[in-house]
Amino acid sequence: MSVPAPRLLTSWPYFRVYALPALTVLALGLVRLFGGSYKVDSALYAGVGLHMYREGTWWTPMAGDLPYFNKPPLVMWIHGFVLDVLGPSLWAIRLPQLVAAMGCVLLAVAIVRRLSGAKVGLLAGMILALSYPFWVHLHRLVLDYWLVLFTLAGVWMCVVGALRRREGWIIAAGVPVGLAMLCKPLFPVLTLPIMGLWMLAAGHRRMAMWTGVGVGVALLVSLPWHLSMTAIHRDVFLDRYFGREIVDRGAGGGTFPIDPWWTYLGHVALWFLPWNVALCGAIWAIAVRFVRTRGRCVVEGAGREGGAAEQAAVSEAAIDHASMRADFFVPERERSIVEETRVATPERAALVLSREWQAILLCVIWSAVWLVLLSAFFADKRDRYMLHVWPMLAWLAAMWIVHWAPRRVRAFDSRWIGRGVAGLLGLAVVAAAVGLPPQDPVQRKWDDLYAWLERERLEGRAPEVWSGSLTPYEEGQVYLDTGIWPSAVWWAGSAEPRFPRRGAVVIFERDRLDNLSGVVGSTIEPAFESRPDKDPDLGDSRAMVAVRWDAAWNDALRRADRALVGPRP
Numbered sequence: 001m002s003v004p005a006p007r008l009l010t011s012w013p014y015f016r017v018y019a020l021p022a023l024t025v026l027a028l029g030l031v032r033l034f035g036g037s038y039k040v041d042s043a044l045y046a047g048v049g050l051h052m053y054r055e056g057t058w059w060t061p062m063a064g065d066l067p068y069f070n071k072p073p074l075v076m077w078i079h080g081f082v083l084d085v086l087g088p089s090l091w092a093i094r095l096p097q098l099v100a101a102m103g104c105v106l107l108a109v110a111i112v113r114r115l116s117g118a119k120v121g122l123l124a125g126m127i128l129a130l131s132y133p134f135w136v137h138l139h140r141l142v143l144d145y146w147l148v149l150f151t152l153a154g155v156w157m158c159v160v161g162a163l164r165r166r167e168g169w170i171i172a173a174g175v176p177v178g179l180a181m182l183c184k185p186l187f188p189v190l191t192l193p194i195m196g197l198w199m200l201a202a203g204h205r206r207m208a209m210w211t212g213v214g215v216g217v218a219l220l221v222s223l224p225w226h227l228s229m230t231a232i233h234r235d236v237f238l239d240r241y242f243g244r245e246i247v248d249r250g251a252g253g254g255t256f257p258i259d260p261w262w263t264y265l266g267h268v269a270l271w272f273l274p275w276n277v278a279l280c281g282a283i284w285a286i287a288v289r290f291v292r293t294r295g296r297c298v299v300e301g302a303g304r305e306g307g308a309a310e311q312a313a314v315s316e317a318a319i320d321h322a323s324m325r326a327d328f329f330v331p332e333r334e335r336s337i338v339e340e341t342r343v344a345t346p347e348r349a350a351l352v353l354s355r356e357w358q359a360i361l362l363c364v365i366w367s368a369v370w371l372v373l374l375s376a377f378f379a380d381k382r383d384r385y386m387l388h389v390w391p392m393l394a395w396l397a398a399m400w401i402v403h404w405a406p407r408r409v410r411a412f413d414s415r416w417i418g419r420g421v422a423g424l425l426g427l428a429v430v431a432a433a434v435g436l437p438p439q440d441p442v443q444r445k446w447d448d449l450y451a452w453l454e455r456e457r458l459e460g461r462a463p464e465v466w467s468g469s470l471t472p473y474e475e476g477q478v479y480l481d482t483g484i485w486p487s488a489v490w491w492a493g494s495a496e497p498r499f500p501r502r503g504a505v506v507i508f509e510r511d512r513l514d515n516l517s518g519v520v521g522s523t524i525e526p527a528f529e530s531r532p533d534k535d536p537d538l539g540d541s542r543a544m545v546a547v548r549w550d551a552a553w554n555d556a557l558r559r560a561d562r563a564l565v566g567p568r569p
Contacts, residue, residue, distance in 0.1 A: 021125025036439030039140035047476030049080025064485035178221025203352035
């Protein structure tokens with residue numbers, strides 16, 4: 001007897017729920033996959049990752065000859081491996097992140113489909129994929145896509161474990177959460193306590209206790225690297241990793257901004273357009289329903305823990321979501337069982353809410369907790385820090401469109417989604433092939449610098465290269481493009497410089513070298529000077545210069561103000 005093929009491979013209606021949102025992310029990523037220039041920290045993270053594989057520094061991240069402890073190493077391991085295999089290029093830097101973004105959407109769809117059905121899952125995935133805050137960073141390397149990928153994996157495993165009553169899933173959720181803690185410091189561990197809070201509210205009380213064990217698993221995954229760095233590097237690691245990246249960034253000030261508490265609410269109001277209309281509709285519908293029923297709507301359709309209703313709700317059999325009422329997410333066949341078991345099940349058993357209210361509570365608890373934490377306790381409020389909140393907001397918006405919107409909105413033909421995605425993907429392929437839309441070109445000063453360094457090498461002069469005023473991500477850019485990581489004169493927040501050897505090449509920006517000349521008391525003549533980029537659209541227009549270091553300048557460098565001669569903050 002032949003084994004039937006999995007439904008995933010034979011049923012397009014099932015497959016498209018996952019495929020269409022993922023293909024949408026792929027299309028948006030293809031548009032800016034090739035060309036352009038390095039953005040912000042992209043070159044730094046990619047350079048540190050490639051350095052791990054080329055120089056064997058994969059356990060202790062190194063930015064040239066200095067340890068790099070601003071972030072954990074997992075994302076740099078991943079991108080470094082890809083760059084080592086494919087070679088350093090912009091598309092190779094962006095490709096793994098595009099895969100991570102597609103994984104985020106797939107996991108979001110899987111979570112939504114588990115509680116709210118296929119139609120809401122498809123729409124939530126499309127809303128997330130098309131949301132400006134989600135795709136805007138696809139052309140640069142940010143750690144947050146990988147963070148969200150592993151965090152959503154943990155959420156999905158907790159949801160599956162709670163619905164199936166399998167504590168092993170909840171315990172195993174600690175593995176992706178631990179991996180998320182190797183993407184960014186510490187705070188991903190809050191995923192499991194938040195999911196435990198949801199389980200308590202939804203009626204999965206016996207399952208909630210296992211989130212504590214999951215936290216232990218997460219720590220087992222993430223602690224070995226943290227403890228080894230503490231043991232090996234001690235105060236250097238603790239100061240950079242916990243002091244600067246957690247305490248200083250959270251408190252704000254110095255090189256970190258202090259944003260108002262309502263920043264993220266403003267992002268939702270402005271950047272989530274047009275989906276924030278549906279989000280507001282969902283919040284209004286839930287609030288009105290709650291007030292009119294005096295809270296009794298929360299237990300509508302609820303069953304007792306361990307009863308037949310719960311067993312039917314967690315059944316792996318296929319559910320016909322077309323049989324659902326517009327305001328009730330559990331199919332009629334499950335609802336009838338719920339009614340029958342209200343008397344048969346002992347009252348002392350915990351009340352398990354309907355799938356509808358489990359979904360609503362998960363969205364509300366997750367979004368509210370994270371928005372409060374990020375708004376109240378974190379001064380540096382960059383938009384990508386709330387990337388893990390958008391999936392839940394997209395879920396609420398999708399629920400309103402499918403279940404609570406006016407009839408004409410609810411009656412939309414989902415077949416048009418597939419046609420739209422096909423058209424978007426075709427346009428993205430054409431745009432990537434012809435180089436549209438135009439991206440920021442590489443500044444001429446970098447091309448001039450690389451050409452001069454190559455001439456020096458070909459003529460047999462290969463001195464040490466130092467960075468006098470380059471920022472860390474510019475040093476990473478030089479490494480990716482030339483294979484040379486300039487040694488930093490100024491390290492991290494230190495006010496004391498490191499002194500280059502006599503004859504070493506030290507790279508400055510023109511105005512920074514002029515400031516150093518003022519301290520020396522005589523003009524320092526550069527051995528190289530690039531052409532200035534006069535077009536303001538190209539960004540920094542200051543010329544790049546290189547000097548051959550003279551030990552007589554060491555005293556002046558020691559007396560100089562770092563803010564005037566070193567990297568710009």
